[in-house]
Amino acid sequence: MTESFQIDLDTAAPEVRQFGETPSGEPVQIVQIRNGGAAANLMTWGASLQDYRLDGVPHALVLGSPVFEPYLRVMRFYGAMVGRVANRIADGRFTLDGDVYDLDRNEDGRTILHGGRTGTGTVNWMLDGHDEATCRFVLTCEDGQDGFPGTLELGVTYRLDDEGALVLEIDGRTDAPTFCNMAHHSYWNLDGSADVSGHRMIIDAEHYLPVDERQIPQGGPTPVAGTRFDFRGPRVVTKDGDEMLDHNYCLKPASGLRHACSVRTRTVQLDVETTEPGLQVYEGLKIDTEKFAGHGGVNYGPRAGLALEPQGWPDAPNRPDFPSVRLDPGQTYRQTTRFRPARTTD
Numbered sequence: 001m002t003e004s005f006q007i008d009l010d011t012a013a014p015e016v017r018q019f020g021e022t023p024s025g026e027p028v029q030i031v032q033i034r035n036g037g038a039a040a041n042l043m044t045w046g047a048s049l050q051d052y053r054l055d056g057v058p059h060a061l062v063l064g065s066p067v068f069e070p071y072l073r074v075m076r077f078y079g080a081m082v083g084r085v086a087n088r089i090a091d092g093r094f095t096l097d098g099d100v101y102d103l104d105r106n107e108d109g110r111t112i113l114h115g116g117r118t119g120t121g122t123v124n125w126m127l128d129g130h131d132e133a134t135c136r137f138v139l140t141c142e143d144g145q146d147g148f149p150g151t152l153e154l155g156v157t158y159r160l161d162d163e164g165a166l167v168l169e170i171d172g173r174t175d176a177p178t179f180c181n182m183a184h185h186s187y188w189n190l191d192g193s194a195d196v197s198g199h200r201m202i203i204d205a206e207h208y209l210p211v212d213e214r215q216i217p218q219g220g221p222t223p224v225a226g227t228r229f230d231f232r233g234p235r236v237v238t239k240d241g242d243e244m245l246d247h248n249y250c251l252k253p254a255s256g257l258r259h260a261c262s263v264r265t266r267t268v269q270l271d272v273e274t275t276e277p278g279l280q281v282y283e284g285l286k287i288d289t290e291k292f293a294g295h296g297g298v299n300y301g302p303r304a305g306l307a308l309e310p311q312g313w314p315d316a317p318n319r320p321d322f323p324s325v326r327l328d329p330g331q332t333y334r335q336t337t338r339f340r341p342a343r344t345t346d
Helices: none
Strands: 017-021 027-035 037-042 048-054 080-082 093-096 098-103 125-128 136-139 154-161 166-174 183-185 200-203 246-250 256-263 270-273 278-282 306-311 333-343
Touching: 027 125, 027 136, 027 154, 037 154, 048 093, 048 333, 183 270, 200 278, 256 306, 270 306
Parallel strands: none
Antiparallel strands: 017 027, 027 037, 037 048, 080 183, 093 098, 125 136, 136 154, 154 166, 166 333, 183 306, 200 256, 246 278, 256 270, 270 333, 278 306
């Protein structure tokens, strides 16, 4: 069963409905939440944000599909909660307490990306309650899944606050030492254009992590000053001749929520706050949804959306000099991230 599902702010929010079926035949559910002049659709597959709308803006703010099938193929990870370790781990291997763990090398047979083939963004979570403005999903990642040690119990709560901002609160607990680094993986498009290159962005970071051809960090934090990666003042996402933007920004230390970035168009500005030490920014160069239409019947092409992913730093399990993403029994992993869109007048 596949049902077309898109937000209409002029109608009442529907109850929980079936959106599709997993490859094993489990129902994929979708629920809508509303508050502060905004509405969001969340689905159990990947605990994903399927649609997000702001009153007075005639288009979705995130890329997605009104039907489920593309999420199994060309829209893999769109809007998903990816992990248990987001981003890449070099050579699909790490050492923990003297033991070497070989992981699912699901990216070109060389690295593990977003937790492997059965990572948290490509499995069906359980809906664990919802109300008008909030819903919560839970998931158990089994010991040994994709090579990771420890049974990891995860929960993610999505909430629309009174300003229409989407707040994510993520928690996790393990029964054995492991690594945990979750990230929300929506592609943002704030003006409904075919290409986000002209979106103007500010990132509150003095340093970023250079990467090799596998997108694995090389060396340590490097000053953005004088590079293509300097977004300390507003500049367009990319222009002709720029190196591809798919890098981690090392956010300024802070307790609690810190401002990570702002992205602005003539219609909408998005501000991102997070408790995480890093922000992965990807310009969406390789987006191609082939024959599948997204929201509004649009086929997404290169740079149709901008990924803004608060998280720990890439390859942290292999880098003791990076902020730790280790999780031990008795500890609770916690992340809070807030995406706040607002209409602009210029």
